[in-house]
Amino acid sequence: MLFRRFLFTPSKITNDILQIPTHELLQQLGYVKQASSGILHWLPLGLKTLRNVEGIIRRRMNESGAHEVSLSSLSQRSLWETTGRWSNTELFKLKDAKKKDYCLVPTCEEEITWLMKHYLTSHKDLPTIAYQITRKYRDELRPRGGLLRGREFLMKDAYSFHLNSDDAVSTFENMNATYDKIFSDIGVPFVSAVADSGDIGGDLSKEYHFIHESGEDTLYQCSSCKAVSNVEKCGSYPQESNQYLGDVSVKYALNQDNDTLVCLYYPANRQFSWNLALEALDNDIEPKTKEMTNEAVLSKFTEDYDPIFNGITRVMDVRLNSRSNFPDFPLKSYLKNNFAQLNDYSIVDAEEGEICASCEEGELESAKSIEVGHTFYLGKKYSQAMNATVRQQDNSDVVMEMGCYGIGVSRLVGAIAQVTRDEKGLKWPSSVSPYKVSLCANEKSLEQLEEVRTHLQLEPFTQFDAKATIGARIQQSHSLGIPIAIIVGPKSWPNVEMEVRADFKSNNWETDYKKLHTELKWEYNPESQKHFVHNTKVNDVANILLKDL
Structure with missing residues (x-):
């Protein structure tokens, strides 16, 4: 029969159906079906859409010279312990019949590094990029938005291997150019933003976003230099410095040698930024103190505290002044010679209307967005831990540099649907x-x-x-x-x-x-x-x- 109702779509589409949230609309129209929180089944229309997105990504990745592979979704515990990530609370963990521990992979830095070090032995093998488009798993505490944040999702993840940092940064930039082509091919307006590397690690990071009021992320763009960054990496200055007179909050940390107490003061009505604090101190902060309470940091610092040898550094946010209401200082004895103060640094999240810290001329404009891609320059975080080396020209071994590049393919389908839909549907x-x-x-x-x-x-x-x-x-x-x-x-x-x-x-x-x-x-x-x-x-x-x- 020429006309025969599609099995998974309703026989009649009402205006009420067309007004429901996008993740429900995709179900009502026969694209996906939610089985439980964060878990969806793909129906024929959704699968055709998903494969079209895959095809765009695969074509551009192949053009870039990357090798397509397909890794197992099961990864053994020992690899994740090697990199210190087995304790991640979002891992789905399971045991086999012999009680051996595995996880369902949310990302594949460990597995790809283990795999590629068996094949990359000489500097002549580099640079190399391997990618896959496979299902990943994350034990999300609160899955939401259907395809936008699920427990099972399809992801394109690529990994590059390099002889040195210059080559790694060059490939990072080339892969960002490939991402520009991918999102241009899709045809939905997008922006790229300087970003924080988060738990993945690394020194360079870039995100790709669709601007939309429903998004969970916040981007800032400068009206002058047009730089775009997410809130975690956006520096800003107030229109007028040193004007804040209210209560002051403090975050305590230690330097990397653990011999200096770092006191980071900022307005109590603003959100403290760990990334901007790192920039202010040239990254000389012990990473573990990020998640420690102030009491725990002070306890660690005072275990072997000696006023003669231990230092104190106070960092003052640019909005504060001497009349601001500072909290009491916790230490009763210290030498002024070991006491340092850094003034006029911005260490809180930016707000719309403030001055761009990059050019110090334009004002920041904010927009909500949906993240759809992320690229990282990893350095040696995983290759060092897993002893992934190659032989150089002088016959010495060197640990490879790495990069990784992700696109949430199933998330991308949901994001496109969200930002393009109107009152008539998709x-x-x-x-x-x-x-x-x-x-x-x-x-x-x-x-x-x-x-x-x-x-x-x-x-x-x-x-x-x-x-x-x-x-x-x-x-x-x-x-x-x-x-x-x-x-x-x-x-x-x-x-x-x-x-x-x-x-x-x-x-x-x-x-x-x-x-x-x-x-x-x-x-x-x-x-x-x-x-x-x-x-x-x-x-x-x-x-x-x-x-x-």
């Missing part, structure tokens, strides 16, 4: 849509519809309820997010009508229209924004339009 860009076009007609026009199909090389969506009216079929096509609905009816025959659902990324089609509309028997009505074309030319016109959608 609105996929043509690059990822499960179908590029639909064929809509009533039962009286089946013969004409079959003739259109003979001219159409694109696979059309026709799985409508046999009892549905042509209007209901058009509505369903639009709600599913199919970029173009081709409408066949007796009034316009032998011409067919084309309604464009997707957003235009450019207007290049207008140039083609001016040149080819006579040859292609193509008419455009700017008032209704509908296209009319002879049925024998429908494939040509559809392809012209799809290039811009």
Whole structure:
């Protein structure tokens, strides 16, 4: 049968369905089905969309020279203990019949390093990039947003190996260029931002985001230098320094030698930034003290405290002044000669309207966003721990430098749906849509519809309820997010009508229209924004339009 209702979609789509949250809408329209919190099953429409996204990523990764692999989802405990990450509370852990411990991988730095060190033996083998598109697992305490934050997800993770840091940074920059191509191919506006490396580690990090009010992340852009960074890496200065008169909070830390108490003072009504504190002290802070309470830091410092040999460094946020309400200092004895103070550093999260710390000229503008990709320069964090070395030209061994590059593929599907949808339903860009076009007609026009199909090389969506009216079929096509609905009816025959659902990324089609509309028997009505074309030319016109959608 030409028209037979798609098994997983509703026979009728109501306005109530079209107003529900995106993760519920994807279920109602037959893209995915949630089995339990954070766990979803992919249905045919969703799977076609997911594979289209995969295809874009895979093509660009292959162009970059990366090797595609597929690692096991099971990873043994010993590897994660080697890198100190077995204690991660978001790991799904399990035992086999012999009581040996494993985890379901959330990311594969350990496994890929173990694998590649068996094949990378000489400097001649470098640089090398390996990537995979596989399922990952994270024991999220509070999964939310459907595809945006789940316990099981599809991820593209790539890893690069290098002889030295210069080569690693070069590949980091090249991979960011590859990411620019990937997200440009997808066709949804995106921004890239300087970011924090988080638990992955490393010295350089960049995030890719879709700007949207529903996002959990906050980005800042400078009105002058246009630099974009996430809140964790954004430095800012107040419009006027040293004006804060309220209560002051303090975060205690130790330097890396553990012989100096670091006292970080900041306004109590602001959020302390560990990253900016690190910058202020040239990274000379003991990492373990980040998660320690002030009481625990003071206890550790005073275990062997000697006023003669131990120092104290106070760091003052630029917003404070001498009249601010400081807390009491915890130590009763210290030598002034061992006491240092650093003034006018910004050590709190930025806020909109403050001055950009990068150029010190423009003001910061904020926007909510959804993160869809992340790149890292790792340095030797994993290769050092796992003794991943290669032989240099002088026959000495050196630990390899590494980078890693991730895209949440299933998350990306959810994010695209979220940022492009409107009151009529989903609105996929043509690059990822499960179908590029639909064929809509009533039962009286089946013969004409079959003739259109003979001219159409694109696979059309026709799985409508046999009892549905042509209007209901058009509505369903639009709600599913199919970029173009081709409408066949007796009034316009032998011409067919084309309604464009997707957003235009450019207007290049207008140039083609001016040149080819006579040859292609193509008419455009700017008032209704509908296209009319002879049925024998429908494939040509559809392809012209799809290039811009």
